[in-house]
Amino acid sequence: MITILDFGSQYTQLIARRVREANVYCEIHPYNVDPAIIAELAPEGVILSGGPSSVYDDDAPKPAAAALSLDVPYLGICYGMGLLAHDAGGHVARAAQREYGPATLVANNGGSSDALFNGLEGNLGQVWMSRADRLEQLPAGWQAIASSDNSPYAAIRTADGRRYGLQFHPEVVHSQRGRTMLENFLFKVCGAKADWTPASFVDAACERIREQVGSRQVVCGLSGGVDSTVTAALIEKAVPGQLTCVFVDNGLLRLNEAEQVCRELGEPFFGDDFVHVDSTDLFLDALAGVSDPEQKRKIIGRTFIEVFDEAAKSAERTKPHAELLAQGTLYPDVIESVSVKGPSATIKSHHNVGGLPAHMNLELVEPLRELFKDEVRAVGAVLGLPHELLWRHPFPGPGLAVRLLGDIVREDLAMLREADAIFIEEIRRADLYDKIWQAFAVLLPIRTVGVQGDYRTYDRVVALRAITSEDGMTADWFRFPDEVLARSSARIANEVSGVSRVVYDISSKPPATVEWE
Ligand code: XMP
16 A cells, blocks of 8 residues: 655645556555554555645644655655655755746656656656745755756656655646656555455455444445445445445435335345335425525434434334444545645535434444545446446435425425426436536526417426536536537426426536535
């Protein structure tokens, strides 16, 4: 495995992804992690990320000396390079001119045969600079293996080839050969093996789950989304018969979704360990007359806990009491909470269904804690989960309640479901589903005038929303070919009775949010 020490770069996660994509396991730790933890992980190499600071600042982030003196290869990127050089007695100073953007990397005499540039045949291509500092003087015993117009020391190393520094960012796509350089560091310099695969993860994860769970029982809330489904499927594989997965139909799911989850996941993957609770009436009654979005979220969260608690209790009629709760926590959430920047005060908090009641007193099992979303999908594929489910757009916990603006009325829910299904069907037909991060319909609480046949109508408006995004934190509206919007609009107005007007939402986030409520 490879350890990545984070100095607060916006690209740290990207470094981790590149390493994982090369099938090498890696973990990100804050730069000031206890060196004993790193030593215990026994990494085959250490990568130091970039960061916003300068090594010569008084308050520059510096790891403990022991973290910089393990007997393994080190690769410092940008700030990380400055740190390695500074540590070895080199001189780093503020550059007269900041350098951002592309630069052409040229190998120095002998540099083209360096292990880091293996397979590139001296053609190092364009690299991406983003720096305000500059190495003015190489430390003794170091040499420059490549340079750019503005950086005589764009790539440096020690004579024994155990320490490398790169002034540019090999992890970003704009560094054309950066991926190869990182892979060379992993395989040629560190001697790592490409044995981190979804299948090897499944074996290791099952082993760990068995160890943690022992003979105890586990409960898991299954929403039909990727994370909870893969979590449940892993637990079921590791400790069959010891899992109860509870699928709560809150009456706010998409068209035929509950049936689909039961048919495609319930019986085939979990058999008797799957419990379907149809609590439509309970949720919709609790939501009656409520139009405030935050109020809706609170009621749904609270009702979910009641239903889940009840379902777990009734499972105890046939199974022993569950002591563990399985959750689909992913690596980005884990990193966020240990990040050098500290847990960020993002707007994410409301996205998780509120905690479970303390009296349930459950120990957590989080088998996906080490994975990025795309790795979760790859693991799901190894477990045989349906492709359509693994690649489904994200769907909010409060479901259609936040897409039916204002009061939740059953007839309106039916209208919204039909409009949404038509939109998604047209997107799939145009083969655009996988290019879009999230797409859905919203039913507005207003009526507008229309004309159908010879009659004037006074009917509802459906808004269509489709976005591209990396993580839901920022988003842009999706540029559809005209015909897809035209067909969706015509079909919705014709097929969904009560709707006479369709609009397309062209707001980005910020300033808008993805959901309308
Ligand atoms: P917003 O609307 O905050 O949405 O821009 C960003 C992403 O989060 C989803 N979302 C939610 N997910 N519970 C959830 O589980 C919620 O209350 C919630 N609100 C928004 C939204 O669908 C988008 O993917």
